Amino acid sequence: NAGVTQTPKFRILKIGQSMTLQCTQDMNHNYMYWYRQDPGMGLKLIYYSVGAGITDKGEVPNGYNVSRSTTEDFPLRLELAAPSQTSVYFCASSAPDRRYNSPLHFGNGTRLTVT
Amino acid sequence: RKEVEQDPGPFNVPEGATVAFNCTYSNSASQSFFWYRQDCRKEPKLLMSVYSSGNEDGRFTAQLNRASQYISLLIRDSKLSDSATYLCVVNKRTDSGGYQKVTFGIGTKLQVIP
Numbered sequence: 001n002a003g004v005t006q007t008p009k010f011r012i013l014k015i016g017q018s019m020t021l022q023c024t025q026d027m028n029h030n031y032m033y034w035y036r037q038d039p040g041m042g043l044k045l046i047y048y049s050v051g052a053g054i055t056d057k058g059e060v061p062n063g064y065n066v067s068r069s070t071t072e073d074f075p076l077r078l079e080l081a082a083p084s085q086t087s088v089y090f091c092a093s094s095a096p097d098r099r100y101n102s103p104l105h106f107g108n109g110t111r112l113t114v115t
Numbered sequence: 116r117k118e119v120e121q122d123p124g125p126f127n128v129p130e131g132a133t134v135a136f137n138c139t140y141s142n143s144a145s146q147s148f149f150w151y152r153q154d155c156r157k158e159p160k161l162l163m164s165v166y167s168s169g170n171e172d173g174r175f176t177a178q179l180n181r182a183s184q185y186i187s188l189l190i191r192d193s194k195l196s197d198s199a200t201y202l203c204v205v206n207k208r209t210d211s212g213g214y215q216k217v218t219f220g221i222g223t224k225l226q227v228i229p
Contacts, residue, residue, distance in 0.1 A: 043202075
């Protein structure tokens with residue numbers, strides 16, 4: 001099993017450009033998440049999905065969009081990149097059981113710089 | 116008040132020392148608890164779940180105190196390789212029952228010194 005795979009690992013964007021961060025998981029997990037982590041700061045939830053066709057906003061969704069057409073894939077779209085979106089982006093997945101006692105599995109992250 | 120609070124540190128300890136971290140959470144309906152480890156510029160990785168009865172994994176011991184709403188992590192015989200940031204994570208089901216809300220603490224940085 002590959003687990004959670006994110007691409008690309010690194011990317012530099014110019015202000016106003018757009019890009020899609022890819023995330024795929026092969027564990028058949030229903031729940032998927034996108035987080036961003038700024039230097040020296042904690043993880044902030046951007047968007048999450050509880051299953052194919054269902055997405056919802058986290059605490060910092062502005063400037064981002066997501067889709068979940070399959071269980072495996074959860075791409076994050078940046079439209080009109082801004083310097084404030086310079087960060088490390090982590091995708092994660094989980095398979096909550098009935099007691100919601102399920103840890104998250106993270107991808108390796110995408111390091112994005114917007115200049 | 117933050118939902119999950121941790122002392123960001125850093126905790127600088129000599130090799131072989133015992134070090135303990137605490138984490139407090141504000142929502143009494145929280146259901147499950149975890150400690151993650153995050154190395155510099157890497158993804159968080161699950162260190163251990165935290166059970167009500169307390170649990171141990173080698174040199175690591177986790178405790179949960181529901182009455183006082185805190186969890187702890189004890190590391191015995193610290194190794195240089197234990198240097199990392201330790202994240203406290205709290206899960207709860209949302210009011211609608213359809214979502215597992217996951218809240219991360221900011222993390223406590225540990226530096227083990229030779």
